[in-house]
Amino acid sequence: MSARLPVHSMTLTTAQPNSVGVVEPQFFTFAQPPDEMKLVSGKKLGPITLVYETYGTLNADKSNVILVEHALTGDAHVAGYHKDQTSKKPGWWDIMVGPGKALDTERYFVVCANCIGGCSGSTGPDSENPATGYPYARDFPIITIQDMVEAERHLLDHLGINQVLCVIGGSMGGMRVLQWTVSYPERIRLAIPIATTSRLSAQAIGFNEVGRQAIMGDPDWRNGNYKREGVIPNHGLAIARMIGHITYLSDKAMHNKFGRDLVESNGSTFTFNTEFATEFQVESYLRHQGSVFVQRFDANSYLYITKATDYFDLTQPSGSLRKELSRVQAKFLVISFSSDWLFPTYQSREIVKALRQNSLDVTFAELQTDKGHDAFLLESAQLSSLISNFLNYAID
Amino acid sequence: MSARLPVHSMTLTTAQPNSVGVVEPQFFTFAQPPDEMKLVSGKKLGPITLVYETYGTLNADKSNVILVEHALTGDAHVAGYHKDQTSKKPGWWDIMVGPGKALDTERYFVVCANCIGGCSGSTGPDSENPATGYPYARDFPIITIQDMVEAERHLLDHLGINQVLCVIGGSMGGMRVLQWTVSYPERIRLAIPIATTSRLSAQAIGFNEVGRQAIMGDPDWRNGNYKREGVIPNHGLAIARMIGHITYLSDKAMHNKFGRDLVESNGSTFTFNTEFATEFQVESYLRHQGSVFVQRFDANSYLYITKATDYFDLTQPSGSLRKELSRVQAKFLVISFSSDWLFPTYQSREIVKALRQNSLDVTFAELQTDKGHDAFLLESAQLSSLISNFLNYAID
Numbered sequence: 056m057s058a059r060l061p062v063h064s065m066t067l068t069t070a071q072p073n074s075v076g077v078v079e080p081q082f083f084t085f086a087q088p089p090d091e092m093k094l095v096s097g098k099k100l101g102p103i104t105l106v107y108e109t110y111g112t113l114n115a116d117k118s119n120v121i122l123v124e125h126a127l128t129g130d131a132h133v134a135g136y137h138k139d140q141t142s143k144k145p146g147w148w149d150i151m152v153g154p155g156k157a158l159d160t161e162r163y164f165v166v167c168a169n170c171i172g173g174c175s176g177s178t179g180p181d182s183e184n185p186a187t188g189y190p191y192a193r194d195f196p197i198i199t200i201q202d203m204v205e206a207e208r209h210l211l212d213h214l215g216i217n218q219v220l221c222v223i224g225g226s227m228g229g230m231r232v233l234q235w236t237v238s239y240p241e242r243i244r245l246a247i248p249i250a251t252t253s254r255l256s257a258q259a260i261g262f263n264e265v266g267r268q269a270i271m272g273d274p275d276w277r278n279g280n281y282k283r284e285g286v287i288p289n290h291g292l293a294i295a296r297m298i299g300h301i302t303y304l305s306d307k308a309m310h311n312k313f314g315r316d317l318v319e320s321n322g323s324t325f326t327f328n329t330e331f332a333t334e335f336q337v338e339s340y341l342r343h344q345g346s347v348f349v350q351r352f353d354a355n356s357y358l359y360i361t362k363a364t365d366y367f368d369l370t371q372p373s374g375s376l377r378k379e380l381s382r383v384q385a386k387f388l389v390i391s392f393s394s395d396w397l398f399p400t401y402q403s404r405e406i407v408k409a410l411r412q413n414s415l416d417v418t419f420a421e422l423q424t425d426k427g428h429d430a431f432l433l434e435s436a437q438l439s440s441l442i443s444n445f446l447n448y449a450i451d
Numbered sequence: 452m453s454a455r456l457p458v459h460s461m462t463l464t465t466a467q468p469n470s471v472g473v474v475e476p477q478f479f480t481f482a483q484p485p486d487e488m489k490l491v492s493g494k495k496l497g498p499i500t501l502v503y504e505t506y507g508t509l510n511a512d513k514s515n516v517i518l519v520e521h522a523l524t525g526d527a528h529v530a531g532y533h534k535d536q537t538s539k540k541p542g543w544w545d546i547m548v549g550p551g552k553a554l555d556t557e558r559y560f561v562v563c564a565n566c567i568g569g570c571s572g573s574t575g576p577d578s579e580n581p582a583t584g585y586p587y588a589r590d591f592p593i594i595t596i597q598d599m600v601e602a603e604r605h606l607l608d609h610l611g612i613n614q615v616l617c618v619i620g621g622s623m624g625g626m627r628v629l630q631w632t633v634s635y636p637e638r639i640r641l642a643i644p645i646a647t648t649s650r651l652s653a654q655a656i657g658f659n660e661v662g663r664q665a666i667m668g669d670p671d672w673r674n675g676n677y678k679r680e681g682v683i684p685n686h687g688l689a690i691a692r693m694i695g696h697i698t699y700l701s702d703k704a705m706h707n708k709f710g711r712d713l714v715e716s717n718g719s720t721f722t723f724n725t726e727f728a729t730e731f732q733v734e735s736y737l738r739h740q741g742s743v744f745v746q747r748f749d750a751n752s753y754l755y756i757t758k759a760t761d762y763f764d765l766t767q768p769s770g771s772l773r774k775e776l777s778r779v780q781a782k783f784l785v786i787s788f789s790s791d792w793l794f795p796t797y798q799s800r801e802i803v804k805a806l807r808q809n810s811l812d813v814t815f816a817e818l819q820t821d822k823g824h825d826a827f828l829l830e831s832a833q834l835s836s837l838i839s840n841f842l843n844y845a846i847d
Contacts (some may be wrong), residue, residue, distance in 0.1 A: 097725035197723040257705035257733040258697060264734040265693045267727055268741070272686040274670055279725075290668040297661045298694060301654060306795070309653035315764065325762055327492035327593040329675075331663055331754055335761065337653040338660040345664070358727055365731065366721055368711065396792070399702070 073153045074145060074286075075110045075160050076136035080176060085209045088185075088351060092205060098196035102185070105210050106131045106176025107168035110152055111160035113216075120216050121158050122207070123148065123167040124224025124231040126432075127299070127360055128352055130175035134160075134168045146284055150434045157439040157446075163220065166211055170203040170231070172360050174353035177206075181282065181353040192355055193279035200227075200367045204234045211242070218242050222385075225249035226398065227360070227432035230367050234404070236383045237369065245449050246385040247442060250395050252402040253369040253376055253409070259397060262302055263361040266295030270354045279355055292354045293345030300344045305394035305427030313337040356432045376409040386416040388445040390438070393421055397428040418445060469549045470541060471506045471531035471556050476572060478502055484581075488601065494592035498581070501507060501606050502527045502572025503564035506548055507556035509612075516612050517554050518603070519544065519563040520620025520627040522828075523695070523756055524748055527826070529563045530556075546830045553835040553842075564606055566599040566627070570749035570754050573602075577678065577749040588751055589675035596623075598765045600630045607638070614638050617842060618781075621645035621827035622794065623756070626763050629802070632779045633765065641845050642781040643838060645827045646791050648798040649765040649772055649805070652753035654795060658698055659757040661689030666750045675751055689741030690748045696740045701790035701823030709733040772805035782812040784841040785832070788826040789819045792803045 084104045086092040091101030108131045113120065125147065134152035136145055152158045152165050164247050169177035172195070180195035187194070211219070222232045222243055229251025236246045250325065255263070270276055273291030277284045304312070313336040317323060328332060333339045370376045387410055392405035400421045407419045418443055424430045459649035479499045482488040487497030504527045509515065519529050521543065530548035532541055548554045548561050565573035568591070583590070607615070618628045618639055625647025632642045651659070666672055669687030673680045698710070709732040713719060722730060729735045766772045783806055787799035796817045803815045815835055820826045827834065 086581075094723075098723070193725040195725070197725060254711060257701055257709040257711065257731070258700075258702045260707065260711070260731050261693075261697045261733050261737055264731075264737055265690060265697070268693065268738070269665060269690050271727060272690065294661060294665050294668065294690060297657075297664065301661070304654075306652055306654045306792070309657065313653040315650060315653065315656070325492075325593075327494070327590040329591070329593060331667060331758065335653070335656050335660075337657050341657055341660055342664070362727065383537045396702070 073155050074149065075153050077138055078108050078110065078132070078135040078146075079138065080106050080108055080131060082176070083210050083213050085213065092202075092209070094196055094202045095199045096197050100171070100178070100196055100198075100202075103171060103178045103206055103209075104176070104182075104402065105168045105171070105178075105206060107210060108132060108146075110134055110165040111163050112404040113140045113164040113214075117216050118210075118218070118220060119163045120219045120221075121163045121165045122211075122219045122222040122235070123152070123158070123165060124222065124228035125167060125170070126224070126226040126228050128348070128357075129228065130173065131167050131169040131177075132175075133165065147432065151439065151442070157442040158223070159443070163446075164380055166210075166214070168207055170360070171206045172198040172203070172356060172363060174356040175351075179242060179353065180279070180355035180359055190282045190355075192282065195355070197360060197362060197366075198359060199363050200230050200234050201238060203363065204231055204238050207231075208239060208242075210275045218244060220450070221245040221247060223247035223249070223442070224251075226251055226428065227364050229398075230364065230384075233368075233369055236385045236387075237379065240246075240382045240384040243385040245388070245446070247390065247445065248406065249390040250392055250398055251406075253406050254367060254399040255365055259302075260365050262298055262397075263365055266298050267358050267361060269294035269298075272356060273354075275285075276354065281354065287349070288354045291348040292349045292352065293342075293356055294355060296348040296352075296385070297341045297345045300341060301427040302397045303427060305396065305425055307394060307425040309337060310427060313340060335410075376405060379413045380409050381413050382416075383410065383413060383415060386449050388418045388420070388442070390419075390441065391421045392427065392430040393423045394425050395430065470545065471549050471552050473534050474504050474528070474531040474542075475505065475534065476502050476504055476527060478572070479606050481609065481610050488598075488605070490592055490598045491595040491847065493592050496567070496574070496592055496594075496598075499567060499574045499602055499605075500578075500580070501561060501564045501567070501574075501602060503606060504528060504542075506530055506561040506767055507559050509560040509610075513612050514614070514616060515559050516607075516615045516616040516617075517559045517561045518607075518615045518631075519554070519561060520549070520618065520624035521563060521566070522620070522622040522624050523760065524744070524753075524760075525624065526569065527563050527565040527573075528571075529561065543828065547838070549834065553839040554619070555839070562606075562610070562612075564603055567602045568594045568599070568752060568758070568759060570752040571747075575749065576675070576751035576755055586678045589679065591751070592614050593758060593762075594755060595759050596626050596630045597634060599759065600627055600634050603627075603631075604635060614640060616846070617641035617643060619643035619645070619838070620647075622647055624826065625794075629765055630763075632781045633775065636778045636780040638755065639781040641784070641842070643786065644799075645786040646788055646794055646799075646800065647802075648794040649802050650763060651761055652798070655698075655762065656761050658694055658793075659761055662694050663754050665690035665694070665755060666753060669750075672750060677750065683745070684750045685745040688745045688748065688753060691753055692744040692748075693737045693741045696737060698793045699823060699825040700847045701821055703790060703821040704823045705733060707821060709736060711747075725784065772801060773808045776805050776811075777809050779806065779809060779811060782845050784814045784816070784838070785814075786827075786837065787817045788819055788823065790821050790825065791824040793824040
């Protein structure tokens, strides 16, 4: 494969030879009253705005669409750079999306939208409630993974895309991948759910719940009305993020990354200081993750989105995953990571088994890695070639 | 083995045929100024009170002593009932300690003391600081696992016990077991560290740190002076406990215990309620664990004791566990649980390997169980017989 020149931004040539360059978020608003979108809960929501980005070019018969689904705290900015942020790091899956990359923007038209309930441009609890002029806060209705998919369906209709070549995503993104194949079987040709599950385990619900309790117990949460009252429950949200982060890594990954190393400022010995300040590198890392997260994420969104993942259960209503997947038509590549203990491989195997019981074409790969759940976000030649090979094989 | 009648309390006959019956906590105070105990940190602490309990009878040559070491939030009340609490549940290891049980009180004299830094009767941050008349709070010095053992050594001296037949404990109790064999090799004949580690992993430190951050970020923590200011950081402490509890169980144990079952009051469907109230059984369980914990445990103690476990590192100062264990004399029974992911089996194997490199007599058993880290606290014929057989073999 020949070297490619960046299309949009010469300033990025050296650093990012395969970057999609500068991209601009786009917005789509629908479900204007009185035609609000009906949610699984029975409640209605509208108007709804989705922020989305696209990379590559939609071909004439609109058959080259790859729909990327982001994870819990992800957003629509998958690859490249925003105009005013060229010096910052690129979109969250820049390793995967770009010219010559696994989701090759010279072949495919890649689309990603921020989920509803989110806080990165799409309508969520932090958006203005037209009825009050204030953020929805807890007046925002409970949303589900199905609702998120339904909102995306409106977007695809708007873009005139009837069928998606491939829907792909990790973690909560993988849940939406699965939901798409169930909700709209005829609109999905290929599906790549990564590091995901057909339903959260008690342990995963438990971690979500502790995070929510941390937020809701923060006095600055103000029963959800913190924005209106001019405060932010940073402490609770940071705690939730710190818990999350441990679950995204593996024991081995944390050992390799930090071990029992101390922060440099303290030298090589313990402080015996009752400030309980940062001593181990891992403490410093987690505190940092917590503190940067609160700058970009909304606490109420965290409640709503984690709840959506708790509710997600593809085995319902029948109780049989096999039965609930019986209308699925897509070809599948299911990927898990050996050290993922949030959504362990056995949960991917359950999906694979149910798909195969329905005589579907399923490729399954458990990648051997120490990097834990978040491995799908990390550079991996193996992951990339698995995905690009699947796309090549399945299309031919 | 013939049936035994309870010795102390007839009211317990039916429910607890092998109970030690009613027991009374005892107190030992030492390190009176100016003879304070010197801590690893270089600081001094005194006076120090230890609360302890004993079960069974000390024999003439004082050769039948079993020293039990409690875990992170445990206490001196191992077995039987306190006088005013006969209707409540017995001590935390009543399944293990009593007539005819693995730690047979008809043969052994069992001793357990609450660790220093604790809040269940021994001197800790909630104790009165003689210098101020208020609780120590953060004026309490940082304590280590070594310091806890040193305080217990004072207790044994006070009881006239020169050598311990066996020291046994799980989790942080296991750390003190290991530390005893290193600090006072000649005083320990047998050692049974269970579900423990020679040093915490980055992941385990991470979980401790999130718990501490939850406490210290609670506005009611008041920089540690909550008691003086008439408040309690219940929220932060409950969050810390909820996190801890998830790590004490296993994915499978939580699945078996709760699955995705909903609390009964909500019926069989989701509420779609933006109160984010308890819906899943696992949420209810964790919230309950948090709320009962704050009634019995001190938030500052949680900071100090978790810090002591973070600091614990038997490989130091040389960096070689083998070297640091070279003076150990005890015979060992090392036990791990297959589903323990807080202190996984590989960490027990590291201990076993280092002991064997020193030509010590080591029996190792990884018990197959779904119950996770807390398995050592649960009824298990396998665990009990392993321990009683080891005691029999090693003594003969």
